[in-house]
Amino acid sequence: MSGTSLDGIDAGLVDFSDGRIRLLAFHYQAFPADLRQQIHRISQPGQPVLLEDYGALDAQLGCLFAEAALALLDKAQIAPSAIKAIGSHGQTVYHAPAGCHGFSLQIGDPNRIAEITGITTIGDFRRRDISVGGQGAPLVPAFHRAVFAQTGQTTSVINIGGIANISILRHDSVLGFDTGPGNTLMDYWCQLNTGLGYDAAGAWAGTGRVDADLLKQLLDDPYFRQPPPKSTGKEYFSPAWLEQKIACYRYCKAEDIQATLCELTAGSIAGAVLEHAADSTQVLLCGGGVHNRQLMAGLAKRLAMPLLSTEEFGIVPDHVEAMAFAWLAKQTLHRLPGNLCSVTGARVPVVLGGIYPGR
The missing domain is CATH 3.30.420.40 (ATPase, nucleotide binding domain)
Structure with a gap:
């Protein structure tokens, strides 16, 4: 999870066994100052953005999210093979859900997360809610x-x-x-x-x-x-x-x-x-x-x-939001809705996000 404060990455290891929700470990990885500036620059409303810069930053953040996930597992002394899935919110760079072509953009390529870690990754949580008339937020x-x-x-x-x-x-x-x-x-x-x-x-x-x-x-x-x-x-x-x-x-x-x-x-x-x-x-x-x-x-x-x-x-x-997207990933894996129509305004509950299989 990387939020609108652009400070860094929150990674939480969450156990959902036995019907409980428990945080087993947590890792925070700060963004370098130059990376924060790059994210801030492409997030500015009304400013032109080069697709080359957008794509490179998407790939770079995907690699950083993968590194944070592996650092978390190393801290917890748990092998990647023991993990069911990673839920990655990504980094929001623009949120504009209003109108018939509303959208919400998050970067941090989940393909790279899945490939580097070998763990199935769920990402892109917001756009499915927007596709059924919702705001795409808040999802927590x-x-x-x-x-x-x-x-x-x-x-x-x-x-x-x-x-x-x-x-x-x-x-x-x-x-x-x-x-x-x-x-x-x-x-x-x-x-x-x-x-x-x-x-x-x-x-x-x-x-x-x-x-x-x-x-x-x-x-x-x-x-x-x-x-x-x-x-x-x-x-x-x-x-x-x-x-x-x-x-x-x-x-x-x-x-x-x-x-x-x-x-x-x-x-x-x-x-x-x-x-x-x-x-x-x-x-x-x-x-x-x-x-x-x-x-x-x-x-x-x-x-x-x-x-x-x-x-x-x-x-x-500081751990709540990272745990929330682990929970949303679990919902997706079980083909259960993650949105609440009373919150986002969506016409119907929907399963959120895309699934990117691990190795």
Whole structure:
């Protein structure tokens, strides 16, 4: 799994035997800075991309994903022959599911993963859902239901990566959608002004003051008023989006804008919970955003219900999404649907992804 934060590869070894879901080992492999820049460059909306660059990066990432899988198995001291399959989400470079020709593009060639590791690989999870009218995202709510749903309770699960999403788990239904930016705008602004890839623990945001007028302007974006099903990405909440929004606020200090962006993420997430899941008995938090103390404080200020780490339910926040795509791969192998129509808006449940046999 490599998410919209473009930080690196999360690889998890998941055991589904005996009807249980257990993480046996985990491996994180950071992207080199130059590779992050290449991915960022071809992901920019409205910019020309050479097919030669696109194809080479697709192959390179496939090799890196395979290396990460083998490093994980080496760490766990488990032979590749013992593994049923690899579920590879790939790296999203463009997500635009709207319209009759909507699409979502992930790179990281699963053919290379299967060939290098010798393990059957499942990839390309999103496009089948889009082919039946869905958004292709978010796909994790089905997994969240499998591991976090509790009888008699409404549980909301918030995953804060580059983009944030919510899963609302009720006893008889599941609702889910992307709430808006997670870390993506904060990461961009931090990189631009400090040279650092992200604001560790939200420390820099903590030195700034929220500009109430700017925050109101940011939250007034139509996406936040759009009803679900809906999904978004860095194509929409992009550097250009931010630069246009802050054009009249150049008097703000850089750290004040960072503090305001942190409040944008907290406010848009909390707004989604209060509008669609005010009956939540608890809110579970996962993804890299849980390490941002300023963001966590902003959520706690807005939400009265308990905010809990998924670790309290047996899964470390940084491991949830990798486990989710292992679960989705298992669904595909068993020819079971992986999407939820109530989440993506798909007309029918479908088996997701393509299967690339191992050696």
